[in-house]
Amino acid sequence: MMGGVKAEGLSKSYGTTMALKNATFDIPEGELFGFIGPDGAGKTTLFRILTTLILPDTGDATVAGYPIKEYREIRKIVGYMPGRFSLYSDLSVVENLTFFATIYGTTIEEQYDLIKDIYRQLEPFKKRRASALSGGMKQKLALCCALVHDPEVLVLDEPTTGVDPVSRKEFWDILYKLRERGMTIIVSTPYMDEANRCDRIALMQDGILFTIDTPEAIAERFDRELLAVYGDRLYDMLNAIREYPYTNSIYTFGDCLHFTDKRGSVHMKELQQYLHSKGFKDASLIIIKPAIEDTFMSLIENKD
Amino acid sequence: MGDENVIVVRDLTKKFGSFTAVDKVSFEVKKGEIFGFLGANGAGKTTTMRILTGLLHSTSGYAEVAGIDVNRNPEKVKRRIGYMSQRFSLYEDLTIRENITFYGGVYGLPRSVIRNKSDELIAKLGLEEKATSLIKSLPLGWKQKLAFSVAILHDPGIVFLDEPTSGVDPITRRQFWNMIYEAASNGVTVFITTHYLDEAEYCDRVSIMVAGRIGALNTPSGLKKEFHADSINDVFLKLARPDNI
Numbered sequence: 371m372m373g374g375v376k377a378e379g380l381s382k383s384y385g386t387t388m389a390l391k392n393a394t395f396d397i398p399e400g401e402l403f404g405f406i407g408p409d410g411a412g413k414t415t416l417f418r419i420l421t422t423l424i425l426p427d428t429g430d431a432t433v434a435g436y437p438i439k440e441y442r443e444i445r446k447i448v449g450y451m452p453g454r455f456s457l458y459s460d461l462s463v464v465e466n467l468t469f470f471a472t473i474y475g476t477t478i479e480e481q482y483d484l485i486k487d488i489y490r491q492l493e494p495f496k497k498r499r500a501s502a503l504s505g506g507m508k509q510k511l512a513l514c515c516a517l518v519h520d521p522e523v524l525v526l527d528e529p530t531t532g533v534d535p536v537s538r539k540e541f542w543d544i545l546y547k548l549r550e551r552g553m554t555i556i557v558s559t560p561y562m563d564e565a566n567r568c569d570r571i572a573l574m575q576d577g578i579l580f581t582i583d584t585p586e587a588i589a590e591r592f593d594r595e596l597l598a599v600y601g602d603r604l605y606d607m608l609n610a611i612r613e614y615p616y617t618n619s620i621y622t623f624g625d626c627l628h629f630t631d632k633r634g635s636v637h638m639k640e641l642q643q644y645l646h647s648k649g650f651k652d653a654s655l656i657i658i659k660p661a662i663e664d665t666f667m668s669l670i671e672n673k674d
Numbered sequence: 675m676g677d678e679n680v681i682v683v684r685d686l687t688k689k690f691g692s693f694t695a696v697d698k699v700s701f702e703v704k705k706g707e708i709f710g711f712l713g714a715n716g717a718g719k720t721t722t723m724r725i726l727t728g729l730l731h732s733t734s735g736y737a738e739v740a741g742i743d744v745n746r747n748p749e750k751v752k753r754r755i756g757y758m759s760q761r762f763s764l765y766e767d768l769t770i771r772e773n774i775t776f777y778g779g780v781y782g783l784p785r786s787v788i789r790n791k792s793d794e795l796i797a798k799l800g801l802e803e804k805a806t807s808l809i810k811s812l813p814l815g816w817k818q819k820l821a822f823s824v825a826i827l828h829d830p831g832i833v834f835l836d837e838p839t840s841g842v843d844p845i846t847r848r849q850f851w852n853m854i855y856e857a858a859s860n861g862v863t864v865f866i867t868t869h870y871l872d873e874a875e876y877c878d879r880v881s882i883m884v885a886g887r888i889g890a891l892n893t894p895s896g897l898k899k900e901f902h903a904d905s906i907n908d909v910f911l912k913l914a915r916p917d918n919i
Binding site: 666 | 713714715716717760813814815837840841842843844845846848851855869870871872875876894895905906907910911914
């Protein structure tokens with residue numbers, strides 16, 4: 371039986387800190403669902419509840435149809451990759467994998483078809499100790515270990531944090547292949563650009579799930595015109611635009627600045643003239659579509 | 675940015691047994707420059723940074739930081755630089771004020787100076803009400819901003835930042851970069867590693883390490899031209915081999 375993950379009003383406090391506040395969501399079977407939010411948003415607390423490692427203070431959840439109090443059942447069908455390095459650093463690649471296979475009563479050979487895409491990349495180093503692997507390789511081995519019992523639900527806590535962009539892309543390619551097999555995949559990330567790689571996402575901050583939708587729909591909720599400003603001396607231009615009376619928000623975004631106007635729509639000529647008067651004669655302005663990061667920042671700001 | 679080089683690296687090499695982690699690397703960094711040091715995991719970034727900060731001896735080659743030969747005088751280098759490591763840089767069980775006092779003491783600042791600087795720094799970061807709270811009670815973004823301020827408390831000419839913004843929310847990440855710009859405009863040289871490639875665009879120059887060597891070194895716009903790429907992300911993907919170990 372395959373199944374999704376449902377949560378209803380999950381809350382968890384540590385002392386006076388509310389780590390998770392009233393989390394409610396419904397992830398259908400076979401979905402690749404992302405929890406997007408910075409460190410401290412409550413992602414790990416939520417994942418520990420779903421994997422039956424801790425109990426919520428209030429609320430309930432089901433994983434593949436089992437309520438979380440049936441932890442023995444859930445543990446058999448969930449694959450969990452914790453955020454911090456979860457492997458035995460003194461064991462080799464193959465020893466780690468054999469260990470995890472054995473506790474679940476299976477073998478590498480039996481599950482070879484499932485893990486072969488990742489395992490082939492690890493095989494040249496199979497005798498290397500886990501501690502001597504690079505960040506990207508460690509994450510691939512950890513995923514392999516979480517997968518080796520062919521789980522129905524895969525829970526991955528920040529699998530790409532601290533991993534370089536090339537290895538991150540490879541990691542996501544692996545997740546797409548697993549989704550094709552019908553596996554439900556729940557993943558958390560602080561990288562906003564990875565939101566677009568999920569079927570649906572929840573944006574999280576300070577223990578609150580404040581939006582759940584497809585990445586496209588969330589980006590569309592951005593309620594102002596968004597302007598990209600290009601030019602030399604970007605940082606000076608940022609400070610100049612901060613002084614512009616109609617600035618609602620101004621942020622650096624790679625090689626340009628993203629600007630929104632207090633009046634909702636952008637008065638392009640006026641801003642161009644303003645920049646000209648401040649000595650930025652080469653500035654070029656273009657209306658663009660907002661990305662998840664734009665939306666996330668505007669939602670956090672409006673919340674405060 | 676001046677013309678004076680504050681970091682000079684020539685044919686720098688580091689071997690671990692038969693493995694060459696850093697392979698004849700050469701580059702310079704100018705005073706007041708924001709120098710982005712990028713590369714895949716395992717490409718040799720951390721090893722290079724550890725040599726430049728006097729924490730590790732190179733196997734061969736030459737490296738000079740703030741006019742000091744790092745292989746000959748690693749202790750002298752440590753006094754002239756600031757360093758913010760990947761995760762740990764503040765003591766979780768000390769308060770904000772105690773951490774500042776501790777680091778000021780380590781760098782030999784007189785007590786009166788430490789007191790003034792602490793007040794100044796706490797006010798600047800808006801942490802007045804939190805000054806006596808333990809570091810572990812602060813959100814990561816605040817910790818990182820404080821860690822950066824502490825790393826430049828003793829007015830070093832150069833500061834090394836190892837992935838300072840990993841996991842930090844997008845607004846705080848930008849506030850952190852404002853602090854970097856401010857330090858650089860005061861003449862501090864900033865040597866920074868990051869996996870956020872939008873941040874590479876904020877650097878004056880960017881180097882990308884590939885398998886122990888400098889695969890590319892240029893201004894962000896120069897890199898994009900050189901590699902016919904729309905973004906630094908594309909440059910990175912073109913350069914870094916997918917079979918990185």
